[in-house]
Amino acid sequence: MEAKELLREHFLKTISLTNEEFDYVFSHFKPISFKKNQAIISPGDEVDHEYFVINGCLKSYYLNDDLKMFILQFAMQTWWASDYNALFNQGKATTTVDCITDVDVLCLSSGDREKLCDELHQIERFFRWRSNKGYVAAHKRLLSLMNNDAKSRYEELMKLYPELYNMVPKQLIAAYLGVSRETLSRFR
Amino acid sequence: MEAKELLREHFLKTISLTNEEFDYVFSHFKPISFKKNQAIISPGDEVDHEYFVINGCLKSYYLNDDLKMFILQFAMQTWWASDYNALFNQGKATTTVDCITDVDVLCLSSGDREKLCDELHQIERFFRWRSNKGYVAAHKRLLSLMNNDAKSRYEELMKLYPELYNMVPKQLIAAYLGVSRETLSRFR
Numbered sequence: 001m002e003a004k005e006l007l008r009e010h011f012l013k014t015i016s017l018t019n020e021e022f023d024y025v026f027s028h029f030k031p032i033s034f035k036k037n038q039a040i041i042s043p044g045d046e047v048d049h050e051y052f053v054i055n056g057c058l059k060s061y062y063l064n065d066d067l068k069m070f071i072l073q074f075a076m077q078t079w080w081a082s083d084y085n086a087l088f089n090q091g092k093a094t095t096t097v098d099c100i101t102d103v104d105v106l107c108l109s110s111g112d113r114e115k116l117c118d119e120l121h122q123i124e125r126f127f128r129w130r131s132n133k134g135y136v137a138a139h140k141r142l143l144s145l146m147n148n149d150a151k152s153r154y155e156e157l158m159k160l161y162p163e164l165y166n167m168v169p170k171q172l173i174a175a176y177l178g179v180s181r182e183t184l185s186r187f188r
Numbered sequence: 189m190e191a192k193e194l195l196r197e198h199f200l201k202t203i204s205l206t207n208e209e210f211d212y213v214f215s216h217f218k219p220i221s222f223k224k225n226q227a228i229i230s231p232g233d234e235v236d237h238e239y240f241v242i243n244g245c246l247k248s249y250y251l252n253d254d255l256k257m258f259i260l261q262f263a264m265q266t267w268w269a270s271d272y273n274a275l276f277n278q279g280k281a282t283t284t285v286d287c288i289t290d291v292d293v294l295c296l297s298s299g300d301r302e303k304l305c306d307e308l309h310q311i312e313r314f315f316r317w318r319s320n321k322g323y324v325a326a327h328k329r330l331l332s333l334m335n336n337d338a339k340s341r342y343e344e345l346m347k348l349y350p351e352l353y354n355m356v357p358k359q360l361i362a363a364y365l366g367v368s369r370e371t372l373s374r375f376r
Contacts, residue, residue: 062331070334072327085324095331117316121309128305128312131319136273138326139260143250143283145333146258146366178334 003054010078014129015122029106034099041097047086049107053079056103057167062095071176150179154187191242198266202317203310217294222287229271229285237295238270244291245355250283259364338367342375
């Protein structure tokens with residue numbers, strides 16, 4: 001499906017927009033292609049954009065002082081990614097967002113997001129709904145991490161991203177779950 | 189400060205409302221008082237309300253199969269609490285929300301929240317902003333949990349809730365951080 005239709009379907013799942021409104025909204029999104037392994041956001045960057053994935057798979061992660069990688073999120077088709085702490089608080093990135101595969105995205109700037117939210121109440125609703133979903137998902141993941149239950153984290157992940165197994169190297173899935181590759185292989 | 193003024197200030201930090209609009213919004217909030225240790229939400233409950241704290245302190249937590257308590261959130265004056273997974277997905281509560289002290293809240297139903305978001309674009313904006321903040325806070329906590337850095341979790345907590353030490357028993361703070369009381373006492 002082409003980018004425009006994917007974005008339209010994505011919005012129309014939650015809100016209603018006329019064709020004219022959607023065309024106007026869409027005109028604020030900029031298509032960009034990235035190559036496998038390319039970084040879109042790096043620690044220290046000023047972050048002014050978020051990315052709606054059309055094709056491929058992104059990961060966002062944090063490297064601690066021992067260079068251990070903690071994966072915060074994968075983003076595949078119709079998922080959004082950015083460093084939201086930096087984006088919403090106009091600070092600098094603390095995480096990396098990079099490409100697991102070649103990736104096509106639609107890119108939206110903060111200024112345009114706020115302008116669209118101002119102009120179209122339905123767009124404000126969309127972003128409220130999206131944040132609600134993200135908030136709930138983050139809290140679920142918090143609970144399963146605190147509960148230290150890697151098996152249910154694995155099941156959650158597969159429910160969230162059923163197509164993940166074919167797209168993502170196993171060591172990245174293990175890094176998302178916070179387990180070793182050996183532990184991961186026992187879950188499958 | 190009385191409840192109405194607290195809520196007004198809280199909204200006006202993010203959005204603008206005329207006095208008339210605020211009065212209208214406020215008319216949808218219902219004041220309720222709870223006693224120390226009283227449960228507001230229990231696992232299995234249908235959740236249709238969220239709570240804006242006027243006085244006192246709430247906690248929301250999850251008990252695992254071994255009855256170990258994981259504290260998801262404290263909520264003091266001007267914080268909001270509910271089981272947001274249940275509230276947003278119209279499912280049943282999996283967490284408990286109860287009172288660490290006597291508590292006064294303003295209660296808002298889901299139906300009224302959606303009605304107000306429909307009627308007043310600024311209210312939709314407020315709730316988008318609030319969810320963005322919650323999303324970012326949950327991701328920060330996820331990273332510090334994955335990084336297993338209890339010291340920085342402690343510092344974050346004190347930044348979020350500087351008044352917490354005087355209001356909350358130490359074992360609850362330890363349960364929030366996922367550390368023992370002994371470890372906690374080394375941080376202070």
